[in-house]
Structure formats: structure tokens, C-alpha cells
Amino acid sequence: MALVRACVSLLLIALFYNYATVQVSADFAIDQVISEAANSSREFQMYDSSAGEVKVELDMLFTREQWEELVRLNRTGDSQRKRRKATRPIYRRWTNNIVPYQLRNDFTSGQRSQVYAAINDWNRYTCLTFRAAGAGDRNKIVLGNGGGCSSYVGMIGGAQYVSLAPGCRIKRIIVHEIGHAVGFQHEQTRPDRDNYVYIIDSNIPSGVRYNFQRYTRAVVNDYGVPYDYTSVMHYGAYAFSSNGRMTIRTKDRNYQHVIGKSPGLSFRDIKLANLMYQCDSKCSTRGACPSGGYRAKDCKCYCRGSSPSNPIKLCSGGGGGGGKKDCVDDNSSCPTWAQKGECKKNPKYMLVHCKKSCKKCGDGGGGGGGGGKGCVDENKLCATWAGKGECDKNPAYMLLKCKKSCKQCQKCDDKNSHCSYWAGIGECKKNPAYMNPNCKKSCNKCDAKTEDTKAPEPCIDENSQCSNLGLKE
Numbered sequence: 045m046a047l048v049r050a051c052v053s054l055l056l057i058a059l060f061y062n063y064a065t066v067q068v069s070a071d072f073a074i075d076q077v078i079s080e081a082a083n084s085s086r087e088f089q090m091y092d093s094s095a096g097e098v099k100v101e102l103d104m105l106f107t108r109e110q111w112e113e114l115v116r117l118n119r120t121g122d123s124q125r126k127r128r129k130a131t132r133p134i135y136r137r138w139t140n141n142i143v144p145y146q147l148r149n150d151f152t153s154g155q156r157s158q159v160y161a162a163i164n165d166w167n168r169y170t171c172l173t174f175r176a177a178g179a180g181d182r183n184k185i186v187l188g189n190g191g192g193c194s195s196y197v198g199m200i201g202g203a204q205y206v207s208l209a210p211g212c213r214i215k216r217i218i219v220h221e222i223g224h225a226v227g228f229q230h231e232q233t234r235p236d237r238d239n240y241v242y243i244i245d246s247n248i249p250s251g252v253r254y255n256f257q258r259y260t261r262a263v264v265n266d267y268g269v270p271y272d273y274t275s276v277m278h279y280g281a282y283a284f285s286s287n288g289r290m291t292i293r294t295k296d297r298n299y300q301h302v303i304g305k306s307p308g309l310s311f312r313d314i315k316l317a318n319l320m321y322q323c324d325s326k327c328s329t330r331g332a333c334p335s336g337g338y339r340a341k342d343c344k345c346y347c348r349g350s351s352p353s354n355p356i357k358l359c360s361g362g363g364g365g366g367g368k369k370d371c372v373d374d375n376s377s378c379p380t381w382a383q384k385g386e387c388k389k390n391p392k393y394m395l396v397h398c399k400k401s402c403k404k405c406g407d408g409g410g411g412g413g414g415g416g417k418g419c420v421d422e423n424k425l426c427a428t429w430a431g432k433g434e435c436d437k438n439p440a441y442m443l444l445k446c447k448k449s450c451k452q453c454q455k456c457d458d459k460n461s462h463c464s465y466w467a468g469i470g471e472c473k474k475n476p477a478y479m480n481p482n483c484k485k486s487c488n489k490c491d492a493k494t495e496d497t498k499a500p501e502p503c504i505d506e507n508s509q510c511s512n513l514g515l516k517e
Contacts, residue, residue, distance in 0.1 A: 073280020073304030074220055078102045078193045081211030087192040090254075101230055101255045101279075103194040103221065110200070117262040136199045137227060141321050144177035146203070148188035155213040159187060162218035162308075169314040169356065171323035171341035172226065185225050193217055195224040216307050220276050223313070227320060231271065231278035232292060232303075235261045240271045241303075242293040249286050256284070256291075267319040272312035273299035274352070274465060280304025298462055305469055311348040311355045314338075334359050351468035351486075378402075391439035404444060419453035421446050456490030458483045 072080070079102060082088065090099060098111040106114065143166075147159060163174045177184040183201055190207025206221050232241060235258065243256050272278065273294060280303055285291045294300045309317075315338040317323075324330050324339035333345035337359040340346050345359040378398035381387075387394045387402035394402050421427065426446030429435075435442045435450035442450050458464065463483035466472075472479045472487035480489050 071305070073282070074217065074276070074306070075102060075279040075283040075304060077211065077214070077217055081209045081217075082192040083209055084191050087194075099194060101233070103192070104224055104230070105194050105196045107196075107200060110197075114259075114263055118257070118260050120260075120262055136201070137321065138172065138199045139183065141172050141323075143172055143174045143225070144181035144184035145174055146177045146184055146186045148186065150189035150208075151213065155210075158213055158215045159208075159218055161215045162222060165215075165219060165309055166222055166226070166317075169309055170317040171321055172317065185222075187218075193221055195221040197224050197229065198227040199225075216276060219308050223277055223309075226317060228277050228313075228316070229259065229264055231273075231275040232283075233257060233259050233264070234266060234271060235259060235264055236266070236271055240273070240295055242295065244289070244291050244293060247285050247287055247289040247291050249284075252284050265320075267316055269312050269316045269319065272310055273303050274306055274310040275313050276306040276309055277313065278303045278306065298460065301471075301475075302462075302465065302469070307352050307469065309355060310352070314346075314356055351464045353468055391443065395439065395443050419447045421448045426450075456485045458485045463487075 096108050098106045098108060147156065151159065166172055167174050183199055184203055185206050186203050187206045187208055190209050192207060192209050193212035194207045196204045206225060208218065237258055245253060248256065279292065281290050281292050281300060283291055292303060294303060318338050318340055323341045324343065327339060327343035329343065330339060333339055335347045337345045337347035346356040347359040349355045349357045378401040381394065382398060382401035395404055422445045426449040429442065430446060430449035443452060447453055459482045463486040466479065467483060467486035479487050484490050
């Protein structure tokens with residue numbers, strides 16, 4: 045009877061999710077996209093006796109044995125915490141950090157590019173190696189068509205299916221489902237979730253409340269990575285709602301419109317994967333990184349990046365100091381832009397943010413832009429020259445040596461540390477009343493000269509498979 049009630053409740057949820065449109069929108073939360081993609085009510089069943097598998101939280105698959113062990117561990121709670129190992133027995137890691145994959149012939153060329161983009165992110169940001177499966181690969185993931193979006197959690201052994209119905213074939217959903225295959229759970233079921241979100245039971249049908257169970261540390265290991273509202277594994281504010289009202293309310297209200305909307309792996313997703321798979325195991329130095337960063341497979345420390353599209357950056361040792369040590373490019377596209385002559389065409393941006401590529405590292409005074417002690421005139425005639433228009437006529441010298449007189453010292457700051465993320469998901473246009481005054485830097489609203497100091501628009505391939513797919517312009 046309980047199973048029947050659960051199925052009926054899930055059908056109501058499916059109807060709610062489909063109330064407006066079946067077209068996938070960038071504004072849809074991840075859970076909403078997954079629900080929209082289901083082509084049958086069977087996709088909302090918890091237990092499929094014919095397949096011997098359990099599905100929870102819309103898209104997470106477990107073998108019956110896995111699920112029974114998970115339930116047992118969750119009941120024991122933290123009492124067994126001292127006896128546990130870092131790697132949970134129910135979530136097996138991929139051998140040697142290699143994930144062989146097979147892509148079935150169910151996808152158009154455009155859809156295949158979305159799959160490759162998702163795989164490329166996992167390869168790029170972690171020490172996992174996703175490669176095409178060979179005849180000798182017994183354990184692998186098989187990405188193909190299905191009734192919805194779903195994946196087993198962790199490596200279960202043999203060929204495990206990642207179901208990608210047509211509505212699932214967008215990068216962020218594929219990143220999410222691969223996350224399950226890697227061993228990730230949903231963020232909102234973490235042991236510490238009640239410190240960060242409210243689960244509003246009154247808006248969730250009783251038959252599906254099991255989808256909001258909070259797992260204990262006997263089941264989930266967070267590796268010390270803090271709760272992440274921006275995780276690609278987080279569901280949205282209305283997940284499993286049958287009445288259109290909120291089911292997940294963030295305790296930090298700044299993130300209410302953010303949860304479930306991540307376009308890809310967040311900094312903390314990446315950090316978690318690197319810790320989970322011990323990506324620094326071959327590094328001679330394995331100490332803590334500054335600013336909550338992590339040590340990657342190249343043994344360098346990486347910290348939170350500037351936006352969702354740039355989730356990580358090399359950690360800074362702190363402070364300025366100038367000279368070659370701190371003379372770096374702030375944008376990974378700087379070398380490309382420099383080769384195209386942007387150092388001369390767009391010096392106001394390039395000479396400040398692409399010092400290394402523009403070969404301005406030997407000029408000193410490079411301890412960082414903006415205000416503060418490092419923003420001074422290095423020549424007593426700077427003010428005179430600036431008054432004669434030399435900041436525009438001779439920017440190669442003036443913007444570096446006469447920062448104060450050329451008005452490069454005025455701070456244009458964001459008032460909220462989350463501005464760059466919000467800007468990355470389009471909030472500057474969606475919510476200008478808040479964003480323009482409070483997130484000036486991220487929304488490029490600093491002053492009338494902002495458009496003169498923008499980075500060049502890159503014309504690059506965003507996926508390593510583009511040349512193979514013939515997608516270049």
C-alpha cells in the first residue's frame with residue numbers, strides 16, 4: 045500500500061513538473077529537467093522487481109543488495125563511525141581512477157558534443173580518466189537512451205547503464221549523472237544538511253518524503269568539504285512539490301535562487317572528487333592548501349575560481365609584492381589574445397590582466413591591480429602626463445607606471461562574495477535591481493569606461509572533442 049501511495053504521489057509530481065512546458069529551459073532546476081525527461085510513470089517507481097533495482101530521489105539507482113546495506117548503515121548512524129573507512133563499502137571507487145565509457149548510437153552529433161563536454165570537465169578538473177572502453181574493460185559505464193535520466197551510484201561492477209533520455213542530453217544533467225557514477229550523492233541529503241536548508245514536509249506528499257532522508261556519516265563521507273549550495277548535485281527549491289510550493293528553503297537566503305541551477309561542477313564538487321580519489325597521492329608535498337583549496341594531480345594548489353565557467357584557479361600565496369613571482373595572467377585565454385595582438389589593441393584590459401602574456405613582468409610594480417598600497421605613481425611627472433592625455437596615448441607605460449594618475453586605483457568591488465557566481469548564471473539581467481548596485485564588478489557596471497576594459501571575446505573551442513566532431517566554425 046505504501047508503494048502504491050508513493051507511485052500516485054510521484055505521478056502528481058510529474059504532472060506538476062509538466063504544468064508549463066516540456067521544453068528544457070536553462071532556468072529549470074536539475075530535478076525539474078530530470079522529471080520533464082521521464083517518458084513513463086515507471087520512471088517514478090522506487091522498486092523495479094523486473095530489474096532488481098531501487099531508484100530514489102528521481103535518478104539514483106542501487107542494486108537491491110546495495111540498498112539494503114545503505115538502509116542498515118543509515119540506521120546504525122554515527123555509532124559505527126569509528127569503525128568505518130573513508131571509502132564506503134556500498135560506493136566502490138573506480139579502479140586506478142579510470143572510468144571506461146561506451147557511448148551508444150542513440151545520440152545526434154549535437155547531443156554527443158554535450159556528452160563529450162561533460163566528460164571533458166571530469167577529465168579536466170579531477171584525476172579521473174574517462175576513456176573509450178575497450179574489449180578488455182569489464183567495468184565501464186554505458187551512456188545510452190532510456191526512459192529518463194538515471195545512474196547507479198559508484199562502480200557496481202560490470203557494465204552499468206547511465207540512462208539519458210532525449211530531455212537529459214544537456215551538459216549539466218550529464219555532469220550530474222556521471223557524478224552519481226563517480227560516487228556522489230545529492231547534496232541536500234548530506235548528514236549536515238539541516239544546518240543549511242529547511243525541508244518543508246508540509247509541501248511534500250507523505251508517500252515520497254523518503255526522497256529527503258538525511259543520510260548519516262556511516263553512509264556519506266563529505267571528506268571535510270563544506271555544504272555546497274552551488275553543487276551540480278543539489279536539487280532545486282521545488283523538488284517533489286505537489287502543490288507548487290517550496291520544499292527546500294536555504295538558511296542563507298542569498299542562495300535560494302541558486303540551488304539546483306548549477307551549469308556544471310562547482311569548486312567544492314571538484315575538491316570533493318579530488319579528495320575522494322586521492323588525486324595528490326603521488327605528490328611529494330601533501331600539506332594543506334591556502335584559502336580552503338585542494339592539491340590536484342599536478343601537485344599544485346587550486347582555490348575557488350571567479351565564476352561557474354571558471355570554477356577553479358591556482359591559489360595565491362597572498363598579498364602583492366610585484367616582480368615576476370606575482371606577474372601572472374588572470375585569464376586562461378590571455379596567451380591566445382596576446383598572439384592576436386590584443387596587448388596593443390586593448391591595452392587597458394590586457395596590460396593589467398594579462399601581464400605575463402603581454403611580457404610586462406619585468407616592469408615591476410605588479411603586485412595586483414585595484415586600490416591599496418600598490419596603486420601609486422612611480423614617476424613624479426605622472427600627473428602632468430595624465431593631464432596631457434598620455435594615459436590614452438601611451439597606455440603601455442602609463443597604465444603600469446602611473447596607475448594613480450590614470451585612475452586605475454578606484455576600487456570597483458562586489459558587495460557580496462557570491463556576485464561572480466550569480467553573474468555567471470545570468471542574474472545581472474534577471475535581477476538588475478539588486479545586482480547592478482551590489483555586484484558592480486561582476487556585472488561590469490563600475491563606470492562609464494567599463495566597456496573599454498573588458499576582456500576580448502574569445503573565439504575558441506570549449507570542448508576538446510570539437511576537432512573530431514567537425515564543430516569548428
